[in-house]
Amino acid sequence: MSHTYDFVVAANRLPVDRVTGEEGNEGWRRSPGGLVTAMDAVMRGRDGAWVGWAGDPGEAPAPFDDAGMQLHPVPLSEQEIADYYEGHSNDTLWPVYHDVIITPTFKRSWRGAYRAVNKRFAQACADIAAEGATVWVHDYQLQLVPEMLRELRPDLRIGWFNHIPFPAVELFAQLPGREEILEGLLGADFLGFQRTEDAGNFLRAVRQYLDLDVTGDVVDLGERQVRAAAVPISIDVEGLREIVESDSVQARAREIREQLGNPEKILLGVDRLDYTKGIRHRLKAFGELLADERLDPSKHKLIQVATPSRERVKAYMDLRDQIELTVGRINGDFSSIGATALTYLHRSFDREEMAAMFAAADIMLVTPLRDGMNLVAKEYVTCCADDGALVLSEFAGAATELSDAYLCNPHDIAGLKQQIMKAVDAPAPQRRQRMDSMRALVSENSVQQWAKNYLASLEAAPKAPSTQAAS
Structure with missing residues (x-):
């Protein structure tokens, strides 16, 4: 195995954009935003890496260093961009999670692409995470990654944060494969949401569609527990x-x-x-x-x-x-x-x-x-x-x-x-x-403080009994 990392971030996009210089030479420019700033600070102190799509279709570039941040690109084909990203993520999940302001589109082929891409992200994280590492998964595009990753690497500490709302049960009910989403998220040790209402919506959905015991903000899976709570994000x-x-x-x-x-x-x-x-x-x-x-x-x-x-x-x-x-x-x-x-x-x-x-x-x-x-x-x-x-x-x-x-x-x-x-x-x-x-x-409540609060909650979440990586 190549170099492994104690802290891995997984998000749909890498924190860089490809740019072309005046002489035609290509390079990378750091994306603006508080999340990038917060993760940069955390990764520098933890030997970390970021897994994500580089923004162009086709074969992914080799892993590279950007100003001290280790980046591991995940490839997406043109069809996967259309089906996983523009389709299921943004024409199905996005409208459902935003109160169905417009009518969502449901396609089985999109769900299949979403599942396949999530599996690719999970494998990429599993390949570079050190024994007992922390993996922080971000947002609605990667809701199946926690469970997939836990199956590959039960030794890992897995967190997920939702940057958008989580819908009321009555709206979430419309989603084909709703149980798959909930089970995917419950692969994490800690689930972070922007508002207490969002965490509550998730917990109600778990109770209704998976018939699991929920006490306060904790879901009891029998062999382990998962906590869901609000950790509102901020800015630099x-x-x-x-x-x-x-x-x-x-x-x-x-x-x-x-x-x-x-x-x-x-x-x-x-x-x-x-x-x-x-x-x-x-x-x-x-x-x-x-x-x-x-x-x-x-x-x-x-x-x-x-x-x-x-x-x-x-x-x-x-x-x-x-x-x-x-x-x-x-x-x-x-x-x-x-x-x-x-x-x-x-x-x-x-x-x-x-x-x-x-x-x-x-x-x-x-x-x-x-x-x-x-x-x-x-x-x-x-x-x-x-x-x-x-x-x-x-x-x-x-x-x-x-x-x-x-x-x-x-x-x-x-x-x-x-x-x-x-x-x-x-x-x-x-x-x-x-x-x-x-x-x-x-x-x-800066974004740096938000990251500290989130990681403290992840660390304090109930420990899974298994600490051995899957063979």
Whole structure:
């Protein structure tokens, strides 16, 4: 066996993107995000490796080192990308786990591909994990890996974390192969969720469909026990603060305001272009506030960033058409020559530009219809001015922690409009008090602390009696 590792992370994607230099030479660029930062710190202290797909179809590159992080690519064919990732993961599981906002598609061939790819990930982890190692599996794409991995390597300590919601039993019931998902997850020693409600949904599903004993947050399998609990994820607070406090980012924030004509209030939305994010509801509310003359297009400007996402999935193509039609109507009705009411940006931005937008914005609109956490809310709280305001959907996991936001039900357009206007009209001392409270909470719960909390829970989970690897 080649080199083995004491700590292995398994996620659908590796934490790098392939890039081509000016001279045509190919390399790798570290992906932004708190998860990568947290795992990097953990792996450096534990002799760790990351297992995931490199992003291109076909044969996987050989394992490689990226800035001290050991990466082990897993291959996916074009057909597997279509069936496992775009199909079962994102056209079946994703809508079911997000309250069936759109109708999920169920295909047996997709389930077969999902099973095959999960088995490949499990084998990749088993091949590189040292005796008694810890393996941390991430997210809904890899829900069968824990059980498959336990069958291969019962000596391992296995954890799984769900970055998205876990649905209510009544919605989970629609899923073909629902028992297979539950059994797959119960291969772990500890299952982490964003909210207590998500863990509760999982435990109720286990009780109903597997007829297992559940006491508190522990499932009794007879030969061993599995714990399921909330461990809400966060952001790299210090890293983001360092970026936003830099002279260049502060200058860019001022420039953004100047480019918009120095309005009284800048409203900002930053989302993946996804039907779960409530972008259409937000735009409808903004358009109606302009029509009602409660907002003035010369004084109140909205920037909506919609980063491209799953562009080969029809539901996402349709959503883009709907959003861009709405943007055109709003600007057609309320913009003037040289003064646009709504700035719509359908592309990705680096962390510096995003931090500058957060710093420039007076009011952040985070209005998902369902979201596991929504880290954008926490990023805004970290970056914004002391009297910034956050309008936050009560259906985002972040609402459990950020209760001093202006909470809203995005399905209730009248209520959403009311909360936006409360944020716009609130006196500065009130906004400052709310923001101070939220900022303190986010600062105390960084993504590094989240990783420590999760791994402590995994280590404290009941030990399996078997400590011998399968032959």
